[in-house]
Amino acid sequence: MTQQTYRKMWETLDLDLDAHDGLLEVLGKFYGDIYLSQQGRLAGAEYLDFVLSEIHGLRILELREAQAAGRKIVGTFCVFVPEEITIAADAIQVGLCAGAEAGTEQAEQIIPRNTCALIKSFVGFKMAKICPFTESCDIVIGETTCDGKKKAYEAFNELTPTYVMEVPQTKSKAALELWKSEIRRYIAKIEEVTGNTITAEKLKHGIEIANAKRRVLQRLTKLRAASPAPISGRDALLINQISFYDDPERFTTKMNELCDELETRIAGGQGVVDKNTPRLLLSGCPMAVPNWKLPYVTESAGAVIVGEESCIGTRNFRDLVDESGTTLDEMIDALAERYMQIDCACFTPNTERLENVTALAKDMRADGVIHYSLLFCQPYSHEAMKVDKALQDQGIPMISIETDYSMEDVEQLKTRIEAFVETLE
Amino acid sequence: MIAGIDIGSRSMELVVLENGTPVHSRTLPTTFDPLSQCEELLDGIKPSAVVGTGYGRELVKKILERLHPQCPVSTVTEIKAHALGAVHWFPEARAVLDIGGQDTKAMSIKDGRVLKFEMNDRCAAGTGKFLEYTAGVFQIPVDEFGAYALKGDKAPDISAMCTVFAETEATSLMAQGHRPENIALGLHKSIVKRTRNMLGRVGLSSPLVFTGGVAKNPCVLSLLKKELGAKARLLVPDEPDMTGALGAALSALA
Ligand code: SF4
Ligand code: SF4
Numbered sequence: 001m002t003q004q005t006y007r008k009m010w011e012t013l014d015l016d017l018d019a020h021d022g023l024l025e026v027l028g029k030f031y032g033d034i035y036l037s038q039q040g041r042l043a044g045a046e047y048l049d050f051v052l053s054e055i056h057g058l059r060i061l062e063l064r065e066a067q068a069a070g071r072k073i074v075g076t077f078c079v080f081v082p083e084e085i086t087i088a089a090d091a092i093q094v095g096l097c098a099g100a101e102a103g104t105e106q107a108e109q110i111i112p113r114n115t116c117a118l119i120k121s122f123v124g125f126k127m128a129k130i131c132p133f134t135e136s137c138d139i140v141i142g143e144t145t146c147d148g149k150k151k152a153y154e155a156f157n158e159l160t161p162t163y164v165m166e167v168p169q170t171k172s173k174a175a176l177e178l179w180k181s182e183i184r185r186y187i188a189k190i191e192e193v194t195g196n197t198i199t200a201e202k203l204k205h206g207i208e209i210a211n212a213k214r215r216v217l218q219r220l221t222k223l224r225a226a227s228p229a230p231i232s233g234r235d236a237l238l239i240n241q242i243s244f245y246d247d248p249e250r251f252t253t254k255m256n257e258l259c260d261e262l263e264t265r266i267a268g269g270q271g272v273v274d275k276n277t278p279r280l281l282l283s284g285c286p287m288a289v290p291n292w293k294l295p296y297v298t299e300s301a302g303a304v305i306v307g308e309e310s311c312i313g314t315r316n317f318r319d320l321v322d323e324s325g326t327t328l329d330e331m332i333d334a335l336a337e338r339y340m341q342i343d344c345a346c347f348t349p350n351t352e353r354l355e356n357v358t359a360l361a362k363d364m365r366a367d368g369v370i371h372y373s374l375l376f377c378q379p380y381s382h383e384a385m386k387v388d389k390a391l392q393d394q395g396i397p398m399i400s401i402e403t404d405y406s407m408e409d410v411e412q413l414k415t416r417i418e419a420f421v422e423t424l425e
Numbered sequence: 426m427i428a429g430i431d432i433g434s435r436s437m438e439l440v441v442l443e444n445g446t447p448v449h450s451r452t453l454p455t456t457f458d459p460l461s462q463c464e465e466l467l468d469g470i471k472p473s474a475v476v477g478t479g480y481g482r483e484l485v486k487k488i489l490e491r492l493h494p495q496c497p498v499s500t501v502t503e504i505k506a507h508a509l510g511a512v513h514w515f516p517e518a519r520a521v522l523d524i525g526g527q528d529t530k531a532m533s534i535k536d537g538r539v540l541k542f543e544m545n546d547r548c549a550a551g552t553g554k555f556l557e558y559t560a561g562v563f564q565i566p567v568d569e570f571g572a573y574a575l576k577g578d579k580a581p582d583i584s585a586m587c588t589v590f591a592e593t594e595a596t597s598l599m600a601q602g603h604r605p606e607n608i609a610l611g612l613h614k615s616i617v618k619r620t621r622n623m624l625g626r627v628g629l630s631s632p633l634v635f636t637g638g639v640a641k642n643p644c645v646l647s648l649l650k651k652e653l654g655a656k657a658r659l660l661v662p663d664e665p666d667m668t669g670a671l672g673a674a675l676s677a678l679a
Contacts, residue, residue, distance in 0.1 A: 402546065409546065411480065412528070416544055419504035423539045 044258030075137035087206035095244030099288030103128030228271025233305020345379035429674025432481030435526030510672030519630035524639035571642035577610030640665035
């Protein structure tokens with residue numbers, strides 16, 4: 001595809017072409033510095049490089065072609081929106097990433113300044129018209145998780161049609177029932193948007209595709225428990241990020257190939273770092289493309305990241321949907337149960353997360369944990385303290401980092417992470 | 426001869442070790458040209474190894490490449506450097522508090538190893554910068570600000586955490602007729618309160634070694650003693666601002 005075709009497409013999407021060029025330039029530079037500079041990468045990383053280089057090109061073209069053929073594009077911001085249903089309705093679900101500082105001034109006209117960077121970014125992307133994914137969406141699905149997002153969706157709805165799912169706040173029986181009814185309400189909505197009826201057979205298909213994607217990500221996690229670490233944390237994070245916007249079946253195939261390669265590496269005792277490199281688990285808020293700041297600082301400080309306990313990480317794939325259901329009702333129950341296992345900090349209480357983080361740190365043989373919360377994120381900043389205590393009880397050191405997308409604190413982050421790594425050596 | 430160099434935002438320090446003991450130390454302001462300053466700092470020194478620490482630790486590598494390309498250079502963070510330095514003076518130390526020009530760090534240590542640490546974030550609240558800035562409002566040299574504040578007897582509450590707002594608050598307290606010495610005391614108190622919280626988060630062990638330039642401020646010192654209570658032991662080395670450079674040099678021996 002030529003650059004010209006892409007420009008035309010971006011024009012059709014009504015992007016602000018100058019601002020968009022600026023974004024692509026930053027993205028390209030970051031990617032070069034943070035990814036392409038790595039030594040001893042996997043052959044399978046070629047797929048990652050390709051997908052990323054075509055993030056606003058080929059993938060958008062695919063989406064546009066699908067749209068021209070009558071399929072609908074659904075944009076989401078949270079792992080609570082059931083992709084199984086979107087797939088069953090023959091629509092395409094994409095995660096709207098929101099990992100860059102862009103359009104902040106515009107966003108601050110409609111949302112308060114003390115809002116987390118992720119929310120500011122998705123509102124900013126929309127207002128500055130620089131995200132072709134956002135602009136391609138036929139519908140955006142929000143959810144009632146944290147207060148910041150809840151209120152932001154009200155503002156967002158004025159810019160683009162936003163449908164909000166009611167995610168419960170607790171894990172009670174009543175909450176499960178509420179979530180089941182919300183899944184049914186989403187089915188009705190997506191049927192209306194697409195004009196397709198969701199049958200048991202189609203939903204089964206949707207469940208299989210989503211589970212297959214989760215299984216390959218689980219496989220990757222297991223392989224990363226090997227020492228020396230067979231893949232960098234940066235590449236693994238990118239894989240998790242790409243899982244939100246590439247075609248799910250292609251993604252699964254490519255990632256299984258990459259895992260095969262990893263197995264060979266591990267069998268040969270090969271790693272991206274040497275055996276004595278401190279191993280760290282990241283835990284906390286999701287890191288969306290191109291928010292690679294902390295992983296980059298961490299891996300430049302002589303450590304390697306072996307897992308991401310976040311929604312762009314294990315929270316997205318740890319639990320599978322039970323596949324034994326045959327009727328629509330049974331499948332909806334299975335879906336609801338699976339989603340209600342997500343240990344998001346927006347729930348109260350959320351003690352499962354403490355157990356899950358500790359178990360993951362042990363499984364991944366992590367020497368320490370970096371807890372990451374975005375500035376102004378109440379749910380995860382609160383839990384940082386609880387996670388710290390839970391890990392301390394198990395003798396696992398943790399450092400709590402609070403930051404955003406700006407680069408002004410990079411030097412301080414470096415010092416803190418390096419000092420943390422020093423304490424582990 | 427091992428040299429430790431600590432490049433901070435306000436000043437840079439050099440400590441030279443011979444057979445594990447400090448034999449020479451020196452300090453210079455960082456200015457806007459840290460490279461030349463650091464070169465001057467090293468004037469006449471022929472080290473066999475150099476360790477850089479502090480905010481400008483990467484600069485040390487650059488300078489050595491130019492001055493002594495054969496000399497091995499490494500870096501450690503100021504956290505580790507302060508722990509090593511503090512333990513050198515006081516082997517019994519269980520915690521270190523360092524208040525420097527641009528950041529404040531608190532750490533708990535055991536057998537010279539850092540167990541847990543906290544640092545202020547990008548904001549200057551509670552650091553040496555805060556005192557420097559507010560001393561400017563009183564037109565008093567920062568080195569005399571502590572003694573000045575000790576003349577106060579009734580500190581008004583200063584609630585602003587932000588350096589800029591604290592200035593505004595101080596100005597409006599003056600307008601309300603508070604004695605300037607008391608306001609100065611209030612400003613010192615606000616630093617100590619912040620520091621105490623940070624120490625609390627790493628576990629407030631004793632004896633606590635107080636390092637960094639601000640450890641020379643008599644008002645901060647006396648308020649901190651009061652805040653920590655009679656049971657806690659607070660230790661200050663003779664040259665608290667040299668602790669980072671000393672620790673850096675010592676790290677080459679480990
Ligand atoms: S952290 Fe919570 S709100 Fe955010 S994406 Fe995950 S589940 Fe959704
Ligand atoms: S990072 Fe925190 S504040 Fe931001 S959207 Fe997620 S849960 Fe909400």
